[in-house]
Amino acid sequence: MSTRILVVEDSRTEAMRARLILERAGYQVLLAADGKDGLTKAVAEKPDVILLDALMPQMSGFEACGKLKIDPQTSHIPVILLVSNGEATDLPSGPGLECLLAKPYDPALLVTKVQTFATRGVASPENQDALTRARREIQNAQQARSDFLANMSHELRTPLHEIIGMTELVIATDLTAEQHQYINTARAASNALLSLINDVIEFSELEAGQLGLEERPFDLSEPIERALEIMRARAGDKGLELALTRGAQVPKQLIGDANRLRQVLANLVANAIKFTDAGKISIRVDAEPVNAHQVELHFRVSDTGIGIPQDRQELIFEPFQQSDSSATRRYGGLGVGLALAKQLVRLLGGRIWVASQPGEGSVFHFTVKMQMPAQVAPVIAPVAGKTWPRALRILVAEDSPTNQLIAKSSLSKAGHAITLAANGVQAVKQFQAAHENAQPFDLVLMDVAMPEMDGLDATRAIREKEKSLGGHLPIVAMTAFATKEYQSKCIEAGMDAYVTKPVRIEELNKTLEPLMMREPAATESPVNLRDALEVVGDDVDILRDAVASSLSEVPEQLQQLKEAMTKQDASGVEAKAHRLKGVMGNLGGSQACAVGQCLETMGEQRNLSGGGELVTRFESEIARVVAFYSSPTWEQSARALIGG
Amino acid sequence: MALKILCVDDDQPQLTIISSVLKKEGYVVDIALDGYQGLEKARTFQPDLIILDIMMPGLNGYQVCQKLQADPETAKIGVLMLTAKGGVDEKYRVASEFSGKVKDRMHGFDVGAVEFLTKPIKAKELVLRVKAVLWACGVGVEAEAASS
Missing domain, CATH: 3.30.565.10 (Histidine kinase-like ATPase, C-terminal domain)
Structure with a gap:
């Protein structure tokens, strides 16, 4: 009799893929569509190995695995748990899993694993070691992949940016029909290549669960x-x-x-x-x-x-x-x-x-x-036409001469006044000078990777100066690093938006529209209610209790943080910032949480320079969260989100 | 009989959330506001699982864990540790997992019985992880068998 494998998987495609691979390898395959079905079939059919998807509706793979291991009828059957890369960090030390396999898996690897367990059976200590090893490998691989993607997208996009930018400049000059045709073909090919690169990167980010949706x-x-x-x-x-x-x-x-x-x-x-x-x-x-x-x-x-x-x-x-x-x-x-x-x-x-x-x-x-x-009231006021009400004063901080040329000529054509800066230090100087001359910029386009001072530090410096000067200058990051992770770095540094290189004028205009029309005061909510609800398992009553308990202790905690900062007590700052950060995190106050994290790190590194201003910012972010929860309408919004 | 869980954290709002979520799941929950109180309640309340914050004033979570392990009355209780994302304690955790330090510190524990959970904790994940640790300690097994 041939060896029988039970595949428990809610995705039909995944199930079919596993079946195809295993049947080709000569195994007999049984399918179950969810955890419950899997348990029933495991008891009835006594398969030799069970392949279990970790993430399924109703009963998760972890849960199903636990139940399989409790039941004496099935506890001897080896279980291979299939996890997506993004889930790997959340793995519990499983109840009797024999093996973890990261999705998408290599067909040969699957067959090898199944073979091993079909012949050797279950849970020798060495299998447990293998499990620990596998878990670690998945974590490492995940990090390596994320780094690789960030670098790869940079390496690929930078030269492409120059090719596409230069091509677009050539098209705008006087050309013969023949030249026009050639250069158009080159542009189409570069764009096709760019979209392929984007597809691959986005697909990987989607698989890792790193890509968000815009609304x-x-x-x-x-x-x-x-x-x-x-x-x-x-x-x-x-x-x-x-x-x-x-x-x-x-x-x-x-x-x-x-x-x-x-x-x-x-x-x-x-x-x-x-x-x-x-x-x-x-x-x-x-x-x-x-x-x-x-x-x-x-x-x-x-x-x-x-x-x-x-x-x-x-x-x-x-x-x-x-x-x-x-x-x-x-x-x-x-x-x-x-x-x-x-x-x-x-x-x-x-x-x-x-x-x-x-x-x-x-x-x-x-x-x-x-x-x-x-x-839903539109967050962004509709804009008529593509032209701006007036020419904008734009500061372009960019170290590559080619990119400077592209930015300058295309933006000047649109009627804007361009000032160039070759690095972060210059950008901050230009910002200051423009302010002193009472001719402040309307916008900064900031390259992230620049010599001397990079775009992130330059942004932080400008935001710091704005605290005394007032106002909020829109800063848009331009970078070839296309990953979500990198994007959040930019936002954390205080940038407002993000365009990937090669920057194309239409895309840039689209990004700028909402920014230029937006009221200077930040309109985003200080609280991500969805996050807060996830913490309490969609239970508004628990959230209300947590809010009450949090708000009652925040003033005292904040006072202690300020005192620690005044006394330059680094470990006190670390402890208090850690605590407040945790409170804000549970309430979905992501901005406050990020500032708290900065303070905690300062304390941990025993370097409190500039900490006083950060505390002030922390205080105002916390005040926004407190204000949010002090208005009774949050409960309505929460219920609307839950849909109950 | 319902399973008992003790939560030890100096952060009152955090305790509120965890205990409400777990009570809703049918567990009997008690709380302690620092490490000393936690050790005392570990003996008197005799929980099946302890949820332990790492960064606390006085005794920190690791110290509490060592003391729990040193006492035969509490040595077998499963522990779920709370760390904060990006915090010092998490870096410590990652570093020590890779160097095997956690294993040394937890000598005497069944390593499978010790788990970590990163703040902010999502209710769903908390419940799953609690179940997993209880299973790993063999507590869930008895309870399931008794109820069926």
């Missing part, structure tokens, strides 16, 4: 048009027709992440064009209200292309799946596009699937949930 009002035709605009040229080249139909119920104004939506659509349309030689691509969008606040959009992208066989229809959404095996090589070249689309759609609260007949074409469907604006 801002947008006109639905904008992401659709932007996606189709790029694709029209490609479709035209192949003689394909590109048609768009909108259902009658589709709202025009929505709130959500237009950029992500555009990405998904662009990916699917690009895919359709690639596999269609003749005929047409039609895009259709319909909408169905979910409730008063939400609408579900349903997109269909139909092509008349080669189609996809039944057994591949789920697998094509897996990364690198298409180019994996020789039988499917002719579908190759997709890379991560569809996998990225799948992850993005999931992030947008929808799903993606395909209906297809080989030879007759395919229809890719996806749904996303978006908010409707009637219920």
